[in-house]
Amino acid sequence: QKEVEQNSGPLSVPEGAIASLNCTYSDRGSQSFFWYRQYSGKSPELIMFIYSNGDKEDGRFTAQLNKASQYVSLLIRDSQPSDSATYLCAVNAYSSASKIIFGSGTRLSIRP
Amino acid sequence: DVKVTQSSRYLVKRTGEKVFLECVQDMDHENMFWYRQDPGLGLRLIYFSYDVKMKEKGDIPEGYSVSREKKERFSLILESASTNQTSMYLCASSPETGPFGVEYFGPGTRLTVT
Numbered sequence: 001q002k003e004v005e006q007n008s009g010p011l012s013v014p015e016g017a018i019a020s021l022n023c024t025y026s027d028r029g030s031q032s033f034f035w036y037r038q039y040s041g042k043s044p045e046l047i048m049f050i051y052s053n054g055d056k057e058d059g060r061f062t063a064q065l066n067k068a069s070q071y072v073s074l075l076i077r078d079s080q081p082s083d084s085a086t087y088l089c090a091v092n093a094y095s096s097a098s099k100i101i102f103g104s105g106t107r108l109s110i111r112p
Numbered sequence: 113d114v115k116v117t118q119s120s121r122y123l124v125k126r127t128g129e130k131v132f133l134e135c136v137q138d139m140d141h142e143n144m145f146w147y148r149q150d151p152g153l154g155l156r157l158i159y160f161s162y163d164v165k166m167k168e169k170g171d172i173p174e175g176y177s178v179s180r181e182k183k184e185r186f187s188l189i190l191e192s193a194s195t196n197q198t199s200m201y202l203c204a205s206s207p208e209t210g211p212f213g214v215e216y217f218g219p220g221t222r223l224t225v226t
Contacts, residue, residue, distance in 0.1 A: 043217035098160035
């Protein structure tokens with residue numbers, strides 16, 4: 001069983017709508033949670049991280065964490081074509097960056 | 113705005129060659145990483161370094177070694193390249209303090225071994 005699961009997509013969302021990306025994880029001891037964006041042919045870029053249950057907002061992005069249900073979500077408001085990319089979820093249950101586990105990513109396509 | 117640089121974007125090598133991939137970061141980060149990324153397999157950690165001359169094996173260290181003689185530089189060495197090492201190689205760095213993720217990735221080196 002994969003430790004960090006994401007739907008591979010593609011997830012197609014109309015421009016201007018809210019894109020919702022989900023990620024589940026298996027280790028209940030997980031402490032820190034990350035979202036990365038990766039454009040085709042490029043390297044991943046850290047968008048945001050979250051530690052605590054609830055929502056964390058940064059511009060058009062909101063990360064949502066529910067530790068009881070073991071899922072973390074990324075909402076993208078007012079989706080733009082430039083948001084079309086693969087989004088990687090990553091989770092860490094330890095206080096060492098080497099223990100971070102990445103999901104395989106969800107491909108998001110914003111249609112004009 | 114340079115943060116993490118890698119010596120080559122594309123590299124073609126022959127089976128059996130010794131290959132050096134170089135990475136430099138300018139953020140004074142303690143942690144540096146080498147990952148490879150393959151379709152369907154995601155990101156896999158090859159080696160991690162948390163300080164100069166300190167290293168830790170990742171999930172797939174076989175066939176690779178690393179060197180970190182200076183804080184800003186982390187090298188990945190393929191001792192004898194094989195075709196199954198054809199991949200995208202990503203260097204990354206992060207500070208030793210939280211949030212214990214990977215903060216910056218380099219642009220990647222696409223290595224083809226023929």
